[in-house]
Amino acid sequence: MIDVKQTLKSAEDKMVKGAKFLEEELARIRAGRANVAILDGVRVTAYGQTVPLNQVANVSVADARTITIRPWDRKQIHDIEKGIMDSDVGITPENNGEMVVLHLPQPTEERRKELVKQCNKIGEQAKVQVRNIRADYKEKLKKAIKDGLSEDLEKDAENDLQKLHDKYIKEIETTLANKQKEIMTV
Numbered sequence: 001m002i003d004v005k006q007t008l009k010s011a012e013d014k015m016v017k018g019a020k021f022l023e024e025e026l027a028r029i030r031a032g033r034a035n036v037a038i039l040d041g042v043r044v045t046a047y048g049q050t051v052p053l054n055q056v057a058n059v060s061v062a063d064a065r066t067i068t069i070r071p072w073d074r075k076q077i078h079d080i081e082k083g084i085m086d087s088d089v090g091i092t093p094e095n096n097g098e099m100v101v102l103h104l105p106q107p108t109e110e111r112r113k114e115l116v117k118q119c120n121k122i123g124e125q126a127k128v129q130v131r132n133i134r135a136d137y138k139e140k141l142k143k144a145i146k147d148g149l150s151e152d153l154e155k156d157a158e159n160d161l162q163k164l165h166d167k168y169i170k171e172i173e174t175t176l177a178n179k180q181k182e183i184m185t186v
Helices: 004-027 072-088 111-145 151-182
Strands: 041-046 048-052 057-063 066-071 102-104
Touching: 004 111, 041 072, 066 072, 072 102, 102 151, 111 151
Parallel strands: none
Antiparallel strands: 041 048, 057 066, 066 102
16 A cells, blocks of 8 residues: 555655746756856866766856856867857857857847747646646546545545645746746847
């Protein structure tokens, strides 16, 4: 027989991961304000290996529209520029000999709407993930009845599972709404 509390805890852990995934993905979307998280996916070739940008340089926000990248070894500047150009960041880097500077342009209204659509798509993936987790655990609870779990316990557990589902769907929607507000703010 399954442990209902342990099963619900396991379901909640997976739902938390779904919500965290959404937050991490949304952090990479450029909303017009400088944020070093947009460079998380940038890989740089250094000393014969491909490594994350933050392992070869200090990445910082100079002001609301500027990110500076100061390499620890000046010889890496061109590799850093190439890494940024090859990534999906969509910003052309400037090189002043000592560091690479990224100037983030003010996104147009059309671009902001595209970013909101992109966020909604990622948000929907996170919601589907939470719904699938609920469905999987609901199925486990139904099978547990055959293994000796009482129907009353199963119904209570199912109600608790639904409450968890609703909580994390609401959290996802709140995270999405905040990101959309951030994107649409000029």
